[in-house]
Amino acid sequence: MVIGLIGMAGIGKSRWAARLANAGFRALHCDDLIAERLRTAYRADTVTVYDIGRWMGFPYEAHYAERERIYLACEHAVMEEIAERIVGEEHIVIDTTGSIVYLDAALLERIKRRAIMVYLADDANLRARLLEDYLARPRPIVWNGMYQPRPGETPEATLARCYPQLARTRAALYQQMSDVVIEPRYHRNPAFTVTDFLGMINEREKPTPP
Numbered sequence: 001m002v003i004g005l006i007g008m009a010g011i012g013k014s015r016w017a018a019r020l021a022n023a024g025f026r027a028l029h030c031d032d033l034i035a036e037r038l039r040t041a042y043r044a045d046t047v048t049v050y051d052i053g054r055w056m057g058f059p060y061e062a063h064y065a066e067r068e069r070i071y072l073a074c075e076h077a078v079m080e081e082i083a084e085r086i087v088g089e090e091h092i093v094i095d096t097t098g099s100i101v102y103l104d105a106a107l108l109e110r111i112k113r114r115a116i117m118v119y120l121a122d123d124a125n126l127r128a129r130l131l132e133d134y135l136a137r138p139r140p141i142v143w144n145g146m147y148q149p150r151p152g153e154t155p156e157a158t159l160a161r162c163y164p165q166l167a168r169t170r171a172a173l174y175q176q177m178s179d180v181v182i183e184p185r186y187h188r189n190p191a192f193t194v195t196d197f198l199g200m201i202n203e204r205e206k207p208t209p210p
Helices: 013-022 030-042 049-056 064-085 105-114 124-136 155-177 194-202
Strands: 002-006 026-029 092-095 116-120 180-182
Touching: 002 013, 002 105, 013 026, 013 092, 013 194, 026 030, 030 049, 030 064, 030 092, 049 064, 064 105, 116 155, 124 155, 180 194
Parallel strands: 002 092, 002 116, 026 092, 116 180
Antiparallel strands: none
């Protein structure tokens, strides 16, 4: 079984990838691979996802647009490598980024043919917490043109207004890409085990393509 975890930044994809790794899966953490590529190709001081967040910055900063473009290029290259690596492999979990839905459709289709895409869903309350976390300790977020300030509006006010719209737009894209949706009342519940998680997936498991 190859599992691809999708959902907003900070939703818990890395946490579930780690739990699945403890259960015998091999975890591919896309943020780590992007951080390595940024260090190698762009000499960025990036090791953790938070380093990438600091490097990318907020969408109102002058350097953001160019770094958003670089980040997406690195993400595309990383996912191309992963698409090749998972062919013929089993027991892999792909810890994707929140911006995977903005990548080339043909590349996403290649991954979907091999992996069961599991969407860790959010809700209004969780989105408010994710925004608070982003403001306090930014992870890399691709806004894809959805940060739209109004005249006289502070950057903080614009973020607070635009983030829910970004999350709603992403939710629709994640739904379209997903094979399995796991709601927050499950994936955020400490009592929800890896066995429970895999049980939800097994109910919808796709046959391995020839």
